[in-house]
Amino acid sequence: MRQIPVDTSAATVMVAKTPQPKVRDRRTGEIATDAETGAKLMTVDVMFAANDEVEILSVTVPETGISGDLTMGTPAALTGLVARPWENEFNGQKRHGIAFRAVAATSLATTGTGSKAA
Numbered sequence: 001m002r003q004i005p006v007d008t009s010a011a012t013v014m015v016a017k018t019p020q021p022k023v024r025d026r027r028t029g030e031i032a033t034d035a036e037t038g039a040k041l042m043t044v045d046v047m048f049a050a051n052d053e054v055e056i057l058s059v060t061v062p063e064t065g066i067s068g069d070l071t072m073g074t075p076a077a078l079t080g081l082v083a084r085p086w087e088n089e090f091n092g093q094k095r096h097g098i099a100f101r102a103v104a105a106t107s108l109a110t111t112g113t114g115s116k117a118a
Contacts, residue, residue, distance in 0.1 A: 011050035013047070040063040041062060042063050044105045046076060060099070065102065084099045
């Protein structure tokens with residue numbers, strides 16, 4: 001699958017919702033895991049502001065990559081952020097979108113570096 005690196009150097013990233021376990025199957029409640037490492041996957045919703053535009057992104061991060069106190073409004077850094085286009089068909093309806101994944105989501109609140117993502 002094609003991955004597109006996302007440059008966060010000129011963006012402001014803030015946590016919009018605390019990390020939650022990523023659910024693989026809503027019917028069973030099964031939590032998603034990384035195919036390569038087996039690590040539990042988390043979803044972090046962030047406010048991503050760049051080029052005079054603001055978006056709320058849901059970013060998938062391995063639980064081992066979550067560091068610091070990522071509460072609402074906390075400035076954060078997203079390491080290794082990539083975008084992956086996806087599409088599928090379910091019950092005859094085509095859907096598509098962009099999935100975001102990062103190696104790590106780190107709080108910048110205690111580092112004193114401000115709100116710019118690294």
